[in-house]
Amino acid sequence: MTEKLSVKNLCKIFGDDPDAALAQLRAGRSKDEILKQTGMTVGVQDANFSVGQGEIFVVMGLSGSGKSTLVRMLNRLIEPTAGEVRIDGEDIVSADPEQLRQIRLKKIAMVFQHFALFPHKTVAENVEYGLKVQGVPAAERRRRAIAALEQVGLEPWADHRPQALSGGMQQRVGLARGLAVDPEVLLMDEPFSALDPLIRRDMQQELIELQRKLKMTIVFITHDLHEALILGDHIAIMKEGRFVQIGTAEEIVGEPADDYVSAFTQDIDRAKVFAADSVMAEPQALELSKDTPRSALERMTELKRNALYVLDGDRIAGVVTYRGLAGATSGHGGDLGAALIREYPAIESAAKLYRLYDLARGELPVAVLDDGRLVGVARQGDIFKQLAAGAGEAEGAARQPAPAGA
């Protein structure tokens, strides 16, 4: 995956003498100490991350943790105090005003928490705005605005005022306004936070589908870990201006970096975070042409398993169970094929665990597939072990002060 956006040691200090505060910060003073001594606020401290082309990078943190400041430094609505922001290797922090304007026109679009639609313009005019300031002729920009509105299902509302629309629809307009300029990077600052929970879920799904289609690079801000886990290819957890952990959803939930993170993750539904490949064991498959019922039974005893899959070349021929084979060997001596069960449960390796519950309920292990090839087997016990893994940590974390209002 090619790197689209890269951020190095990005800092923001609000106050009269940010360089002095920065020096103190580098000397190891904390945000609170600096605030008390100098009255300056550390907004963001040494943020480092990179986002691959077509990825969604989510920044999650409580209110006041510096998320808005961070995302606004990426297009310099807020001037960074120090650090680097590069898109395709081009440094944004050192761009002159005209270069910066070109980058905003062509490369980066933004979606806002409270929609920020222009109330004196129609829906279509709002969506056209970025094209208008680019100088695109009226007919062409109308066409592109309508196309963007079609993507969010709102073209019938093109000539209404945004105030006539519900919150969810208004944010779709906000999204269409971003999509209309065909940006390479889309910044979204808590775009769904102002919406009802049900509408929020719809919007998340819609964003995932749009993203699949358009392959945009997105930096998405949220204060909701659920939302972060649903959307993020990579997730950064932010606290008091710093990243405390960056990782995939499974890494964040599976190995929280500290008590702060585990306080968030304890009541996450792990079945929706972890995929089948996180619980699968080596397949240890038999081969139809080589193995006999006797060798199969020996393998099972050795591996302490009750069932093993049988491959025919690359293809799965079926599964054999200890009980089935024990009957077969006592009767006649030879053929593995006779004991073969051809109806077996199977699932893609990327599927989340909650989809495995029903499949794993039977006595057969679930075949975990990747492009149709057997890459592992998932057994009920392993699934429950994974789901329960959070519980122990959660008890420990519960004694910590829980983050309020997450």
Next chain:
Amino acid sequence: MWQPSDSITLPLGDWVDGFVKGWLAPNFRGVFHAIGWPVDQVLQSLSGFLHAVPMPVFTIVVALIAWWAAGRGVAIFSFLALLVLDLIHVWSDTMTTLAMILTAVVFCAAVGVPLGIAAARSDRFARILRPILDIMQTIPPFVYLVPIVMLFGVGMVPGIIATIIFALPPIVRLTNLGIRNVQAELVEAAYAFGSTPRQVLWEVQIPLALRTIMAGLNQTLMLALSMVVIAALIGAGGLGLEVYTGLGRLDIGAATEGGLGIVLIAIILDRITQALGEQRDATAPGLLDTLKSLFRPGRPGRQARQEPRQAA
């Protein structure tokens, strides 16, 4: 009992006299002439136009404008009021006064709106401007009539200049306020999409501040009307002169006719301009909201639209 003035005199009056008569007037005659010239041009054309339009045509056109802008009631009122002005034989004076105050308002807008915009964009400029506007609003206009006469002479133009000084502050203040109260997130959005500061101003800030700016224009207009009699003291004609000479001769009849004319014109103009302001997009923050937000804690204007909307 001795007091300081028995021994020492501070000749402030002489200094000012010397400064204005001895230095400012002779050395800057050209400058003041240049300031007066455009005012005179606008006044001449407006006055020529208003006096040339036949009374019935003018009355009907104003009534129609009032109907379009403010509805039937104001239209009927305007029609009757203009009729009365003609019947009491002050039509020509009314047109003279109208030309005068419209000229003053045109210049107030031409100067005041840019000043207001500049003040909205620069805190420092706003800090400098503010005490100047305060002074303009608190000095009684009589105080600057004398220097104005010295620098500009007597007549309509100095009368209009005095009117401009008196009526300028509200449009500057409300332009500044209107632009500052445009939601920060909207301005941010405009910049995020690559707008130049000029595009932000014309595409977002001015349209959304228009209602407040119109309210400022309305106040400026009303202040200009209230200067009509005072301007007559330094040679401006029209309804103000009627009142002033009526006062001098204790001719209560003439004074009443002039006074009634001023009041009726004021009501017509007030209603029409107010309605024009309110016709503007209902979603722009209104003057009342804007003023209220000043007295609320927190950043002004940001609260207005935060509630989630669940229409449609």
